[in-house]
Amino acid sequence: MSTSTVPEAPTAPSLLAGSVEQPTFGEAIGNYVRKVRGGDMGSLPAILALAVLILAFVVMKPETFPSTLNIANLFQQGAVVVTIAMGLVFVLLLGEIDLSAGFASGVCGAILATGLTAYGWPWYLALAAALATGIVIGLLIGTLVARVGIPSFVTTLAAFLAFQGVVLLIIGAGGNISITDPVIVALQNKNVPPLLGWAMAIVAVLAYAGSSLRTWQLRRRRGLVAAPLGMVVVKIVALSLVVIGMVAILNQERSLNPLRTSIIGVPIVVPLIVTLALILGFVLTRTAFGRHIYAVGGNAEATRRAGINVKAVKMACFTICSFMAAIAGILAASRATSVDPNAGGSNVLLYAVGAAVIGGTSLFGGKGRIVDALIGGAVIAVIDNGMALLGYSAGIKYVVTGAVLAAAAAVDAISRRRARATGRG
Amino acid sequence: MTQAPDLAPPPTLEVRGGRKNFGAVHALRGVDLVARAGEVTALVGDNGAGKSTMIKCVAGIYPFDAGDVLFEGQTTHISSPADANELGIEVVYQDLALCDNLDIVHNMFLGRELKKGFRLDESAMETRAAEVLASLSVRTVRSIRQHVASLSGGQRQTVAIARAVLWNSKLVILDEPTAALGVAQTEQVLQLVRRLADAGLAVVLVSHNMNDVFEVADSINVLYLGQTAAQIRTKDTSRMEVIELITSGSAGMPAGAVAPRPSPDAPERATRVASATATTSDATTTTNGSTSA
Numbered sequence A: 001m002s003t004s005t006v007p008e009a010p011t012a013p014s015l016l017a018g019s020v021e022q023p024t025f026g027e028a029i030g031n032y033v034r035k036v037r038g039g040d041m042g043s044l045p046a047i048l049a050l051a052v053l054i055l056a057f058v059v060m061k062p063e064t065f066p067s068t069l070n071i072a073n074l075f076q077q078g079a080v081v082v083t084i085a086m087g088l089v090f091v092l093l094l095g096e097i098d099l100s101a102g103f104a105s106g107v108c109g110a111i112l113a114t115g116l117t118a119y120g121w122p123w124y125l126a127l128a129a130a131l132a133t134g135i136v137i138g139l140l141i142g143t144l145v146a147r148v149g150i151p152s153f154v155t156t157l158a159a160f161l162a163f164q165g166v167v168l169l170i171i172g173a174g175g176n177i178s179i180t181d182p183v184i185v186a187l188q189n190k191n192v193p194p195l196l197g198w199a200m201a202i203v204a205v206l207a208y209a210g211s212s213l214r215t216w217q218l219r220r221r222r223g224l225v226a227a228p229l230g231m232v233v234v235k236i237v238a239l240s241l242v243v244i245g246m247v248a249i250l251n252q253e254r255s256l257n258p259l260r261t262s263i264i265g266v267p268i269v270v271p272l273i274v275t276l277a278l279i280l281g282f283v284l285t286r287t288a289f290g291r292h293i294y295a296v297g298g299n300a301e302a303t304r305r306a307g308i309n310v311k312a313v314k315m316a317c318f319t320i321c322s323f324m325a326a327i328a329g330i331l332a333a334s335r336a337t338s339v340d341p342n343a344g345g346s347n348v349l350l351y352a353v354g355a356a357v358i359g360g361t362s363l364f365g366g367k368g369r370i371v372d373a374l375i376g377g378a379v380i381a382v383i384d385n386g387m388a389l390l391g392y393s394a395g396i397k398y399v400v401t402g403a404v405l406a407a408a409a410a411v412d413a414i415s416r417r418r419a420r421a422t423g424r425g
Numbered sequence B: 001m002t003q004a005p006d007l008a009p010p011p012t013l014e015v016r017g018g019r020k021n022f023g024a025v026h027a028l029r030g031v032d033l034v035a036r037a038g039e040v041t042a043l044v045g046d047n048g049a050g051k052s053t054m055i056k057c058v059a060g061i062y063p064f065d066a067g068d069v070l071f072e073g074q075t076t077h078i079s080s081p082a083d084a085n086e087l088g089i090e091v092v093y094q095d096l097a098l099c100d101n102l103d104i105v106h107n108m109f110l111g112r113e114l115k116k117g118f119r120l121d122e123s124a125m126e127t128r129a130a131e132v133l134a135s136l137s138v139r140t141v142r143s144i145r146q147h148v149a150s151l152s153g154g155q156r157q158t159v160a161i162a163r164a165v166l167w168n169s170k171l172v173i174l175d176e177p178t179a180a181l182g183v184a185q186t187e188q189v190l191q192l193v194r195r196l197a198d199a200g201l202a203v204v205l206v207s208h209n210m211n212d213v214f215e216v217a218d219s220i221n222v223l224y225l226g227q228t229a230a231q232i233r234t235k236d237t238s239r240m241e242v243i244e245l246i247t248s249g250s251a252g253m254p255a256g257a258v259a260p261r262p263s264p265d266a267p268e269r270a271t272r273v274a275s276a277t278a279t280t281s282d283a284t285t286t287t288n289g290s291t292s293a
Helices: A025-037 A044-060 A068-093 A101-117 A123-148 A152-171 A182-189 A194-221 A229-250 A269-286 A288-298 A300-305 A310-336 A348-359 A370-389 A394-422 B051-059 B081-087 B104-108 B122-135 B153-165 B183-198 B210-216 B239-248 B282-287
Strands: B013-022 B025-035 B040-045 B066-071 B074-076 B089-092 B171-175 B202-206 B219-224 B227-233
Touching (some): A044 A394, A068 A101, A068 A229, A068 A310, A068 A348, A068 A370, A101 A123, A101 A152, A101 A348, A123 A152, A123 A182, A123 A310, A182 A269, A182 A310, A269 A310, A310 A348, B025 B040, B025 B219, B040 B183, B051 B171, B051 B202, B081 B089, B089 B153, B104 B122, B153 B171, B153 B183, B183 B202, B183 B210, B202 B210, B210 B239, B227 B239
Parallel strands (some): B040 B202, B040 B219, B089 B171
Antiparallel strands (some): B013 B066, B219 B227
16 A cells, blocks of 8 residues: 655665654744644633633632532533533534524433433433434535535524524424433433542543654654654643632532532533543544545535545534534533523524634634633633633623634634734645 | 567556546547557647546546546456555646645655555655655655755655556556756756666656757657547657647548557557548648647
């Protein structure tokens, strides 16, 4: 498969392989600074914004915002938006948009709720039905966009309207289906036992350390440019501190009345989201399919000429997006322990698009990562939560969130222009 | 170059009487092409003569409506880019078909990534890409992990060509590879083209530029209004004659043999297809003296 038809036998070892100069720690930092200045900022603006916001809310609401109860609350509040945003990253990478993801999550939530109550299905059957609905929705939208050729904006706008109607039809105007199934309710309302939480944290840290050190060693051995060991270690230590710190905080008692009910441990939704993020991140960065998604977003015609089935890639991305919306619908139903006709409506979709874009995913396609959805979702959850604690009205919250989204989109557009100018594309 | 007329193996690619219509438009009305291993075959013709259509037919973007395609002597039917790739036909398009947001390695392996199970084998791809670039004597690229967006025109062209030879390719078709390049970069790319042929590949070079054609081509195929006017050995012809063929579809006697219709088993030949408008040619040649725009 990879036999060579190359003209001359490689004489001198190439400048590119074998004799590469490995960057030092300082050079690696210098390279990063150059990259950022060249317009490739990634999640940096979002991380800075997150730090500023957290600091501001801690200063303004020192007793409530950093409380363990509120921190756990932040994760549960942000879960729905982050889950939809992770799916949206796939669609945004193509340079497309899915405006229907919010109400798609509502439809799936409504299917879950009616399955559980009206039909009395066991939780796993209702769950499977909700997830299958998400896949069907994604295939439908993917077909309309990729095969029929309707612009995704129009397709998903139509779906947005239609799914809003579907939720209303399933639940009935003014209706409300409550969910009592303990498994579904536990997803967003129960916690992982503290010891299991610690075990998962340690496994996660060791796995990350092991895989990044192994990659480093392999690249060094093959004579490829590798990040300096110091940098790898710094990243491992930073991640360990964050993970261990979070588990330590969440494993404290946070019930307002510990004698009556004990609330302790990492919310179940946290490992769930981390697992989803790892799987999706793996798909995007480590598989040929993921590479093809970036290629379609970069140059769809070139991708087609390279023999890649662009339509199939688009179909798959829309399907993944709607599937993630289905998971979000289940999480939303679990958190509210009910589904009403507005499920997945109001600001859910816009927050999710905002999360992906604030995190650094480009609306122009071809650039973005799963972690963007996590960081951007955290920014949105912190704004939403902090401003509510400060007693601001919903009106002000929307204005501020809108302003942050506009700022993120502006950063995207400007850094794109800057990248053009410095040839980093 | 490497001709042993009587015992020569069949040409890598041979097209006989290829036709292609787009509705009422007859884009190709009978094209013939012979591309041999170890040779650069130039495909020339004025704008709209059918060069792009012809290479797209060979590349499987859309198939010929009629006519025979022989690959290494075997009749074959190329109906998709995948068919073409399978045979070992690689096309480097004029607009390069690279993804700006991916790095050099990812572009070179796009669509044919090396994998370890489910996972991309990044280090194997990186090593291999570096080897190929080195063997093509590419020394100008700073890092093969840099995004293609940051490369110059010549470097991009090099990446596109390197991608084409990365595979077991037997025929590489280059569509106007020097059209957007400066003098020095043009020279580098032409040297690269020559090296590909010297390494035993069949190379088809689509070009407008007579200097490029006469510098590297072993054989010149001229298209005129969707038909093959002639395929001539470079050493047997002159610039004037080729330009005459391009602009009028016919010329005075080419130095080589002239057959009214090519006989497929005459390996060293100059094919001349009776052009529909083969009349006197002096008027057009003087007004359109040079097509190397």
